[in-house]
Amino acid sequence: xxxxxxxxxxxxxxxxxxxxxxxxxxxxxxxxxxxxxxxxxxxxxxxxxxxxxxxxxxxxxxxxxxxxxxxxxxxxxxxxxxxxxxxxxxxxxxxxxxxxxxxxxxxxxxxxxxxxxxxxxxxxxxxxxxxxxxxxxxxxxxxxxxxxxxxxxxxxxxx
Numbered sequence: 001x002x003x004x005x006x007x008x009x010x011x012x013x014x015x016x017x018x019x020x021x022x023x024x025x026x027x028x029x030x031x032x033x034x035x036x037x038x039x040x041x042x043x044x045x046x047x048x049x050x051x052x053x054x055x056x057x058x059x060x061x062x063x064x065x066x067x068x069x070x071x072x073x074x075x076x077x078x079x080x081x082x083x084x085x086x087x088x089x090x091x092x093x094x095x096x097x098x099x100x101x102x103x104x105x106x107x108x109x110x111x112x113x114x115x116x117x118x119x120x121x122x123x124x125x126x127x128x129x130x131x132x133x134x135x136x137x138x139x140x141x142x143x144x145x146x147x148x149x150x151x152x153x154x155x156x157x158x159x
Contacts, residue, residue: 013096014084015154020077021097022104022150027070030110034123035063041121049125073104095153102150106143115139 034040042050042059043066050056084090114120115136123135 013091013093014080015096015100017077017081017084018097018100019104020073020080022101023107024070024072024074024077024104025101026105026107027066027073027110029105031063031067031070035066038124038126040124040126043121045121045125046119095156099150099153102146102153104150106146106150108140108143108147111136111140111143 035042039050042056043062045055045059048055048058050059115122122132123139125132127135
């Protein structure tokens with residue numbers, strides 16, 4: 001295939017859709033598992049600990065804002081994929097979809113910004129405070145592993 005053929009508009013899998021799917025699904029996982037089922041943290045629980053009804057209401061509202069944003073990421077991914085799917089000769093790729101989904105699901109941005117930079121919450125606030133950094137680092141390592149796995153999957157498909 002010529003270099004022009006590789007760059008042809010309408011042929012390549014829309015990687016942005018997979019990344020947005022991954023961000024949305026990663027956010028769903030975080031919100032459902034960490035916020036609701038395990039109740040390890042809420043959106044602003046480092047600043048507003050769940051020690052009163054008012055703080056719980058405040059955190060629950062912002063959890064809902066977070067979940068709404070992840071839903072919008074997922075819908076944006078669906079929109080991009082839908083539009084691309086209507087183009088002739090789209091190169092559909094399971095490896096690209098799964099790989100880019102892993103890249104988005106890994107979401108190091110949330111871990112770096114919310115846990116490290118702003119400290120608005122930590123992965124597990126149910127353990128001793130001295131253990132919080134270990135959980136935060138484990139979250140980043142898990143995200144980095146997914147990001148790396150996704151990049152490897154996409155790169156191998158195109159090698």
